[in-house]
Amino acid sequence: MNTEPTPAVEDIEIQLLLEALALRYHYDFRHYARASIKRRLRQAREQLEFSTFSAMQDALLHNEGMVGRLLDYLTVQVSEMFRDPSYFKALREKVIPHLRTYPSLKIWIAGCSHGEEVYSFAIMLLEEGLLDRTMIYATDINPAALDVAKSGVYPLDRIASFTRNHQQAGGRTSLADYYATAYGRAVFDKKLREKVVFSDHSLVSDEVFTECQLVSCRNVMIYFDRPLQDRAVGLFRESLTRRGFLGLGSKETLRFSDHADAFTEFVREEKIYQRSDA
Template structure:
């Protein structure tokens, strides 16, 4: 079946993005990428994807603007509270047995999940023995995550989510509010390493006891999902844990046998013995 001119333009745009800047979206789910590129073309004022490609190659300011459309920055703190409650009640008891811990938040976006985990580990007395690694391919998202400042109108939802995780504290203990913003306590990121890392092109990232990568794989095609899951397998310590998003699964992955269901309903897996 012949490709449309628009589909050819999109493929060439993605190739240009990869070869010029090493951002590889070629194996993201194509329908999702096309939808986001159409939005970018409209809002950035380009007449065609070819015009967007020309700007991408010749105007450095185009890259960060385009990345903001291609990378998903929609999240919330303690999103899917049952996931965090399962971490608190079923995973933390195992993590307590280690003298030191490493936690990787892969695709950290603007940092909501990172701060959720940092708060949870503080509440459970594990923060001081834990190093957190927050990674994303979008430099602007990483800067936002490091700042830890969120619109005040989001805090009510964040607070409701936090309460549903059986939290022993109040979310208000961890931020100060002024001028319509909530700034989270900078001590929550004292043990955080923020880093650019691509699940598409980069290598194994440390030896982790917990990897939380939620609502990222749904944007990848099957081959790229397998690459990412292989990376997680190789990045996990013996009997380490992997948390995925509610709509994600290991079921059809070639790496499925490397993991055992641990909290099936919350998509939390444990790496099997090699």
């Protein structure tokens, strides 16, 4: 007898698993793009050695240690410092001149993952003389990822690509000025973290928590369905000051958003938008 679940049964199991995750632990992935979630859950089921999603759901409900392991599969933690250098170069050359006009700055990095983008912003702002008057809010839903971000420690074999990106992004100094090496790891200067607040925040269920001049949320909304994308953009709209800036990932757009009229394209090719006066 074939014991493999039919697609219909598998879809039901996945829906129930996501419901359990939301109701038991308040991590809501029910409005993430289903094809992506299904692919990650299948990988988790295989590597965690569960025969069915129902068995995984049972373990999730009765073993609190499961939620952290499952989050590592459901949240994407792939990034690098100064990822897409042209984005950071556009920020440096076209957005920062506007940010200089503010006596103090608040920047929200939503979906900060392991913190590579956080340190990229901190270094860029330091080089531009703005870090002292800036507060960076770095948020993610994965506590384990936030712990890595707070540590500022990365494998040494990643530094070559970080350094290359930094220079291509218009870096004014050597990246080596900002980290020390020990035991095969690069430890970034704790002074870069003094102006950073790391916090657990969900674009699915949480609300706006600060007013800021710049929001950077890159390669996060591509995993959301359309209603959740609209919710996220609505949060960014509410969070931004008048004429504030929003940066998205290279494959993301506001074109079909319910909030598109609230923004104008500022650097079109780098998906940098500005909140309009309206």
